[in-house]
Each structure stands twice: as structure tokens, then as C-alpha cells.
Amino acid sequence: MNGRQRRYRRGFSIIEVTVAVVTLSVLVSIAAVMFSSLLKSQRQFTLRERQRREFVRLDAMLRSDIHAATSAVIKEPDQCELTTPAGDTWRYEMQDDWLVRVYSRDDKQLQRESFFLRPGSQLTFKLAQAGARQLVEVQIHNEQPAGSMQSHHAGYLGQVLLGGGAVAAKEAQP
Amino acid sequence: MVELSATAVILIVCMVLFAQLLALIGKQERIADARQVALRTAANRLEGLLAKDFAELPLAGNTESPALELLELLPSAEMKVQVSAVESAAEQPAAKQIRVEITWLDAAGVRVPGVALSAWKHAEVAP
Numbered sequence: 673m674n675g676r677q678r679r680y681r682r683g684f685s686i687i688e689v690t691v692a693v694v695t696l697s698v699l700v701s702i703a704a705v706m707f708s709s710l711l712k713s714q715r716q717f718t719l720r721e722r723q724r725r726e727f728v729r730l731d732a733m734l735r736s737d738i739h740a741a742t743s744a745v746i747k748e749p750d751q752c753e754l755t756t757p758a759g760d761t762w763r764y765e766m767q768d769d770w771l772v773r774v775y776s777r778d779d780k781q782l783q784r785e786s787f788f789l790r791p792g793s794q795l796t797f798k799l800a801q802a803g804a805r806q807l808v809e810v811q812i813h814n815e816q817p818a819g820s821m822q823s824h825h826a827g828y829l830g831q832v833l834l835g836g837g838a839v840a841a842k843e844a845q846p
Numbered sequence: 847m848v849e850l851s852a853t854a855v856i857l858i859v860c861m862v863l864f865a866q867l868l869a870l871i872g873k874q875e876r877i878a879d880a881r882q883v884a885l886r887t888a889a890n891r892l893e894g895l896l897a898k899d900f901a902e903l904p905l906a907g908n909t910e911s912p913a914l915e916l917l918e919l920l921p922s923a924e925m926k927v928q929v930s931a932v933e934s935a936a937e938q939p940a941a942k943q944i945r946v947e948i949t950w951l952d953a954a955g956v957r958v959p960g961v962a963l964s965a966w967k968h969a970e971v972a973p
Contacts, residue, residue, distance in 0.1 A: 695853060702857065706864060713868060720875065724882060731886060802897035826879045829915060831890040833897050 739836025752797040880919040900969040922951035939969040
């Protein structure tokens with residue numbers, strides 16, 4: 673009796689199995705695409721978040737240094753040297769994909785820091801006249817390749833008054 | 847057929863949720879970017895105003911168009927610059943307060959106070 677029941681128990685037809693396999697394949701493919709896209713988004717998000725934090729850190733330090741300095745010399749578009757009469761020097765320059773800040777006093781290097789820049793970033797220093805004073809303009813931008821899927825990311829533009837306070841301004845004037 | 851339909855519905859719901867999540871992350875990121883750029887724009891404008899002599903700073907308030915970079919992120923952004931006289935102590939030189947404020951419209955269309963920076967400029971006193 674049992675053998676008879678087994679023989680007539682309903683199984684799966686080849687069409688059902690095929691449909692199940694195809695459905696499963698489609699689901700797995702879609703899941704893989706979604707997961708891959710999620711990972712890519714996560715990587716880009718991490719990169720942009722890191723850049724945003726670095727810009728905040730750079731902004732605070734740059735403004736503080738430029739306010740303290742009394743003269744600025746731009747040797748190359750991506751290299752700027754800030755000095756005080758007391759012999760303090762801050763040098764900002766691009767090295768590979770990093771913005772490096774070196775603080776020295778009387779030609780002795782005391783501190784060195786680097787700021788992360790996204791690959792392909794361009795750094796430009798400029799001096800602009802603002803009345804009798806000077807503004808140091810720092811611009812960092814990153815051109816996205818045409819057709820890039822990356823979302824817009826803000827660059828950095830800082831315009832800082834050389835010498836900051838009025839006393840320093842007097843010293844800055846020739 | 848029922849199983850296929852159920853699978854398709856679940857898949858569509860998952861995809862919609864996933865797209866919503868990505869859109870939300872993108873929106874939050876854009877807001878963070880915009881706030882940071884607004885802060886830097888205000889700081890840059892303030893530095894430019896501080897570069898002027900005390901006498902050159904007119905006591906007035908006006909609305910200016912912010913930097914293009916900010917307008918790309920926040921098309922509704924407005925920058926207000928206010929220069930006002932400040933009462934100083936008897937021995938202190940005269941002072942002016944410079945206030946730069948950037949506001950923009952939020953998702954509900956309400957103008958929200960975004961960022962505001964202030965600085966005080968004192969008259970130069972002959973030694």
C-alpha cells in the first residue's frame with residue numbers, strides 16, 4: 673500500500689522547476705546588482721564624508737594661520753608661504769593628493785600636517801587686493817569626469833584677510 | 847502564478863524601499879554640504895567686509911546674492927549683510943557690528959535661519 677502511495681505522490685513538473693530556477697536566478701541577479709550598487713554608494717559616501725571633515729579642519733587652521741601671518745608669498749599656484757616678523761612660517765603645498773601644512777620657526781620645522789584631498793583635486797592659491805589689505809584666496813575643486821555617476825560634491829573656497837586684526841594689518845603694510 | 851506574483855510584489859517593495867533609502871542619504875548629504883558651504887560663504891564675505899576701513903563701512907542692511915557655489919546647492923539662498931553701530935564704553939573707540947546671515951527655504955517652503963556670523967570692527971585710534 674505504502675509503495676503504491678509513493679509511486680502516485682505528486683512531484684514537480686519540469687516546467688515548475690524551470691520557472692523556479694529562472695525566478696531564483698533573476699532574484700539573485702537583482703540582489704547582486706543592488707548589493708554592488710549599495711557598496712559603491714557606501715564607498716563614495718565615506719569618501720565625501722572624509723573630505724567634508726577635512727575641509728572643516730583645513731578651514732579652521734587656514735584662517736587661523738592667515739590671520740596670524742603678516743605676509744603671504746605664492747611661489748606656485750599650489751604653494752603658499754605665510755610668515756610673521758617673529759620668524760614663524762607656515763607653508764601650504766600640494767604633495768601628491770594631499771595638502772601639506774608645515775609650521776616652522778627660525779627655519780626649524782616644528783609641525784607637519786596633511787589634509788586629505790580626493791584624487792584629482794586641484795588646489796589654487798591667489799592674492800587679492802581688498803582696499804589697503806590683502807585677501808588670500810584658497811580654492812580646491814575636483815572635476816568629475818563626464819558621465820560620472822557620482823553626485824555633486826562641494827569644493828572649497830576660502831577668502832581670508834591677511835593679518836586678520838587691525839594691528840597685524842598695520843604690520844602687513846609696506 | 848501566485849508565488850510568482852508574491853515574489854514580484856516583495857521584490858518591488860524592496861526596490862522601492864532601497865531607492866527611498868538612497869534618496870534620503872543623498873538628501874541628508876546635500877544638506878550637510880549646503881550648510882558647510884553656506885558657513886564658508888558667510889565667513890568669506892565677513893573677511894571681505896573686515897578688510898574695509900572703519901569709515902568705509904556704511905551703516906546699512908542689504909540683501910546680496912551669495913556665491914554661485916552655494917546657489918548651486920541652495921537656489922533659494924539669500925545673504926543679508928547688516929552693519930550697525932555699537933555703543934562702546936567711554937574709553938573705547940567707536941565700533942560697528944557686521945552681521946552676515948544666510949537663509950534658505952526648507953522642504954516645506956519656509957525660510958529658515960541657516961547660518962549667521964558676526965564681527966565687530968573698531969575705529970583706529972591715533973597713538
